[in-house]
Amino acid sequence: MSVITEYDSLLLDLDGTVYEGGRAINHAVSSINSSGLPVMYVTNNASRAPEMVAAQLREIGLTETSKSDVMTSAQAACLMAADHIPAGSKVYVLGTDSFRDLAREAGFKVVASADDSPVAVLHGHNPETGWAQLSEAVLSINAGAQYFASNLDSTLPMERGKHIGNGSMVAAVSHATGVTPLSAGKPGPAMFHAAATTLSSSKPLAVGDRLDTDIAGGNAAGMDTFQVLTGVSGYFDLLRAIPAERPTFIAASLQDLTKTPDELRAGAQGGFKALIDGSVLTLSGGTPTSSPIEALRTALEVAWASDMEVSHVDPEGPEAIRVLKSWW
Known part of the structure; x- marks a missing residue:
């Protein structure tokens, strides 16, 4: 099953x-x-509208996907803001045009400057965000605007590696204002x-x-x-x-x-054994067909039962040495 x-x-x-x-x-x-x-x-990811996300998913082969199958943190941020400020309130959106559209659909008036006295700042990921936009957010918050973030991810995985995420941009605003936002996302x-x-x-x-x-x-x-x-x-x-x-x-x-569920849970698999002494976990056993993830599940059962964080994994035997190379 x-x-x-x-x-x-x-x-x-x-x-x-x-x-x-x-x-x-x-x-x-x-x-x-x-x-x-x-x-x-x-x-x-709050940088794209739900319909754009759905279109991208259709392009990679998920052909039945529609915008109703997508929930972004920008949508969640608009819902969160609606619980804290009245409909029709002025908001400054630090994000993409699609985030601004979602804010308008939620009943807010989107403004372009701190000089327009927004009562809230909604902050989502936008690769084009720079000093000027961050400064408008800081000015608005320092003037009393509430601060909402779509998410606090520090990084965003891309083809070339980990890029700057929304949380890292939020950190700049928080550092300049001393205000930690309410976050709508995961x-x-x-x-x-x-x-x-x-x-x-x-x-x-x-x-x-x-x-x-x-x-x-x-x-x-x-x-x-x-x-x-x-x-x-x-x-x-x-x-x-x-x-x-x-x-x-x-x-x-x-x-x-x-x-099966049992195959995917933490526990001894693939002929591996794990022991922990202090913060050092020893991995041994295994067979030539045992996989790195079977070794991981074996180690996790022991590591998660310990009161100490694992600082080092010591492989014993050729199969443990082989699979451990794949962990890096």
């Missing part, structure tokens, strides 16, 4: 999970298309609950590549979580994950949705 038979929907992250820099990640499209489950794409649970409600899903599976946003957010929403090793968080990140960021299932990619 595969893991997807245990759930009635998939809440999928995008960057690092489904695609990277617009390029489909191996096995992602075929795995989603064959899952047979309703899907909502829940993304912290790791908060709001987007996950809204996505599940939209799908009328009672048992969704939250899927992502990043422990501190996708997995922490799904866990916070009380959902089972499925970590893929195709994006930001890697083997050693999982070993050192705090309890709030530990996934239910650990997978190499979305292709592992066809595996």
